[in-house]
Amino acid sequence: MRRDREKVEWRKLMWSNYGAPKWLFILYLALNRKLPTKDRMEKWGVISNLTCPLCQLEDEDIEHLFFSCKFTTGIWKKLLAWQEIQRTRG
Ligand SMILES: [Zn+2]
Known part of the structure; x- marks a missing residue:
């Protein structure tokens, strides 16, 4: 009954998160790139100004945000x- 599905890399981030x-x-939403960021809302025709309201320097998309x-x-x-988390860049 259950099909083998490809496991996504972020599954542990979701299922072991309290x-x-x-x-x-x-x-x-963020992991699936479905957050309503300004770049997506512009594609829907909801807004026309893409400038990030926080820094006013660049267009807002998920990478920028x-x-x-x-x-x-x-x-x-x-x-x-x-949270005493050390971020490593990879
Ligand atoms: Zn910004």
């Missing part, structure tokens, strides 16, 4: 330090 359901839902925005980079650093 975060709040709302956080897990947002994580799921989570990895290159100067504003969110500061937040990530504080969160990771609080």
Whole structure:
């Protein structure tokens, strides 16, 4: 009855995570690149200004929002330090 399906790399991040359901839902959307970031909303015709409202420097997409925005980079650093997590670049 059950088919063999390809396992996604992020499955352990979802299934061994004890975060709040709302956080897990947002994580799921982000991992599947379904977050309503400005680049996606522009494609839907909802908005026309793609500028990141946090830094006002670049267009907002998921890569910018989570990895290159100067504003969110500061937040990530504080969160990771609080959780004593050392981030390695790979
Ligand atoms: Zn930004």
